[in-house]
Amino acid sequence: MIKVTRSAIPPTSLAARKSYAGDDVRDQLHADFLGKCYLCEGPIVRGSFEVEHRQPKGDGGGEFDWNNLFPACRTCNGARRRKHPPGGLLNPGEHHDLEQRIRQWMSKVGGQELPEFDTASPGDTQAENTARELQELHREKDQRSTDLCSAISRCLVEVRSKALEMYASYQQDGPNSVSYVQARAELRRMVSRKAPYTALVRYCVSDFPLVRVLFD
Numbered sequence: 001m002i003k004v005t006r007s008a009i010p011p012t013s014l015a016a017r018k019s020y021a022g023d024d025v026r027d028q029l030h031a032d033f034l035g036k037c038y039l040c041e042g043p044i045v046r047g048s049f050e051v052e053h054r055q056p057k058g059d060g061g062g063e064f065d066w067n068n069l070f071p072a073c074r075t076c077n078g079a080r081r082r083k084h085p086p087g088g089l090l091n092p093g094e095h096h097d098l099e100q101r102i103r104q105w106m107s108k109v110g111g112q113e114l115p116e117f118d119t120a121s122p123g124d125t126q127a128e129n130t131a132r133e134l135q136e137l138h139r140e141k142d143q144r145s146t147d148l149c150s151a152i153s154r155c156l157v158e159v160r161s162k163a164l165e166m167y168a169s170y171q172q173d174g175p176n177s178v179s180y181v182q183a184r185a186e187l188r189r190m191v192s193r194k195a196p197y198t199a200l201v202r203y204c205v206s207d208f209p210l211v212r213v214l215f216d
């Protein structure tokens with residue numbers, strides 16, 4: 001999960017029609033959340049994601065509250081718990097310190113790298129609840145979790161491979177070479193907030209100084 005900058009003004013149809021299904025609502029959610037599901041960071045297509053209420057409608061959440069609407073892939077929306085936990089959850093559009101409050105990393109489990117989530121500070125209930133939610137969504141041991149973990153792993157392999165290519169170009173051809181500059185530009189796109197799964201991917205490459213400086 002990454003922080004996002006949500007547009008300050010709600011889309012027109014949300015207030016006017018009291019509907020959250022308007023094209024302007026969906027377009028703005030897609031743009032503000034960088035074309036990704038806010039829970040798993042997988043890419044979402046403009047016409048097919050689901051508009052989710054972070055705080056459920058039946059549990060105190062505002063049905064037409066712009067700050068309570070989020071773009072989620074169908075599988076994440078279906079797998080989420082419907083009850084809002086005591087103490088609440090982090091909101092990526094509101095809590096801009098969430099990347100410091102939740103630790104998101106990959107751990108080796110039985111030869112496989114799997115996502116892990118935890119609070120950075122014990123006692124931070126919102127972060128604890130959010131980390132638990134993310135852990136459950138990624139590690140349910142069902143087919144969708146398996147597919148999600150595989151997609152994250154593939155992404156990691158590609159990023160690491162490109163990082164090695166960039167380092168090799170740097171050492172062999174120098175920092176002004178075309179090969180280094182090209183590899184660096186590609187890697188910058190791959191670790192950008194707009195790319196899939198970057199909250200987790202960044203953790204795995206953050207030890208490489210030439211990669212870390214590319215984080216936006």
Ligand SMILES: [Zn+2]
Pocket residue numbers: 037038039040041042072073074075076077
């Ligand atoms: Zn998702």
